[in-house]
Structure formats: C-alpha cells, structure tokens
Amino acid sequence: MSNTEAVPAEVLCENGTLREAIELLDPREVLLGGVRAMTVRRTLPQRRRSLIGAWCFLDHYGPDDVEATGGMKVPRHPHTGLQTASWLFTGEIEHRDSAGFHALVRPGELNLMTAGRGISHSEFSTPGTTVLHGAQLWIALPDASRAVEPGLQHYRPEPAVGEGWELRVFLGGLAGRSSPVRTHTPLVGAEILLEPGTRLELALDPAFEHGVLLDAGDLGLDGLQVAADHLAYLPTGRTGVVLEAGQRAVRALLIGGEPLGEQIVMWWNFVGRSHEEVAAYRAAWQAEIGAEAPVPGTAGAYDDGAPVPRFGTFPAGEPAPLPAPALPNVRMRPRG
16 A cells, blocks of 8 residues: 555646646555454545545445454444445445434445434444445535434435446436435535446536545546545546546446535544534543543533433443544644
8 A cells, every 4th residue: 555645646638738636545444443353445534635525534345255354343333513424335234323213224325324413323234244345434514504403314326327337326416317315515426337448428516626436447537547445536627527447347436515615623433623522522422321420511401502412322232332532642623
C-alpha cells in the first residue's frame, strides 16, 4: 500500500484542454475489532480531504470469507449528527436500532439510517452469509438538520441499463434516474457496472464535487487509470466524466454532492461541531450503558434538548454494547 494519501493528476479532455486535477486517494487498512477481525479499506476521511459533498466516511470491505474472519459482528454502538448508508455487493447484514427498526441489508438495496440527535444500532452478518462484500458510508448532517428525529429508510433502485453498462442510483439523481430517499443536503450515490471494453459518459452536476471508488476491474477515468480500492476525487465545475473499462469488468461506486460548507468534528461514531460537544456525546453514551457515572443535571433532557436516554433503548438479550474509547489527549479540531 502506498504511503501517499492523495496524488493529484492533471488530465487532458478529449478536446485537448487541461481538465481540473483528479486526486487519487489511497485506502488504508483498518481492523474492525477482535483477533479474527474483518479488515476494511478506508478512503474517507484523510488528512488532505475530509469531505466529498457531505460524505464524510467510506469503508470498503471484502470479498470477505466469513468462515475465516467471523464476518461482521458489530454490537450496539451510538451515532450522532450523521446518516449511515449501507450498500452490499454480496452477503446479508442484520440491522437493529433504538428507533425500533429491524431490517436486513441485501445486495442492491440501500439502508439509510439517520442518527440525528442520537441513535444506537447493531450490525451482524446473517448465519447464511459465506462471503461479505460491500461499503459503509457516512453523510454529515448540516447544522440545521443534525438534531432531527432518528430513523431508517430503505430503497431498492431499479437499474438503468445500456450497451455494456448498468447503473443503480440509490441517492439523488444521475443518468435520468432519481432516488426518493430523503437527504438533508444535495447528494448523489450510485453503483456502476461496466462490461470489458465499455465506454460510459456521464453528465455531472457542476455544483457537486464527486468521488469514484473502484471496487474491481480495470477503470480509466477521463483517461486516468484508477487502481482497485482507490477513490478518485473530482472537484466542482465538471459537467461530465468518461468511464472506460479495460480487459476486466468494472464495478465502482460514484458519490457526490454540493460542498457542505461547514466544519465538523468527527471522532469514533460521532459527528459534532466542537471538542466539547463530542466529549458530551461520549459521556452520555458511557452513562447510558452503565460504563461511567451519570451525567449531572440530565434528569429528563440534555442541554441541547435531546431526551434521556439520547441513544434510545434496545431489546433484552442482545449482545453487550460497545463502550467508547478514551478521548484523545489533544483537543479535537474541526475539519471540512
């Protein structure tokens, strides 16, 4: 794996003019807990780029041999100030949350969970899953919406199909297709499949910045070769992009959106706006699961008006919740 996190690449358009630089963001490997942990490849956030639109986090995993790793085993844990987008290529994940939703995440189906002021949920690969392969993405909620009610939306997009290509739009609009799923900032998200040798030209919203994650295959992006598991960043101002598959078929994810225009503090599973705010979320979670002393002065509600318990309740008999790690020794600074 390269030590370089972002490599700008100057690319010429077909008419010979210089196109804006494309950044190639390298993945870094992260273990999701335990000795037999499942490894994920993380391309957002990075030191040089924290956001693409409001997209603030991208983990890409698999194909993962569940028999060897145990698959996904993530007990109840909290979130604030974000939406989580789960998109699978292979396998199945059981989702349960404190807003009362119990759902299965399947290939080609979007589960978008809104944390808002606070939610907790668990994610476990199902017993029948032998191979797990997909992506987990987070969307930062804008300041005006980050205290909304928690909830879950489910959507199975019908594919747009052309000669040698297939495209599923799960958020926003692209290639004449649109998703009814509600977001709180203008966004786009889609899965793209290209057969070998296929060329696909897509019109883009110039107000958006975009990212293209290559899952598999040989992909040329406006003539630039993208390595597997890398995320190519495209800045605002672009009206289109050309994707070309080489000898191997391509599967990629395209994400994008209007720049958030806000700075965020993201730590562990929380998105906030200051060190103090995130520390307060941690204290609330630890108190609510009985790991630390109760937060003083929170008989019925927290200072921001969120109810107690902020992160809701879970049915009895579920695995023990995940305690939060210790706060960093340095002050967390907003990024964006």
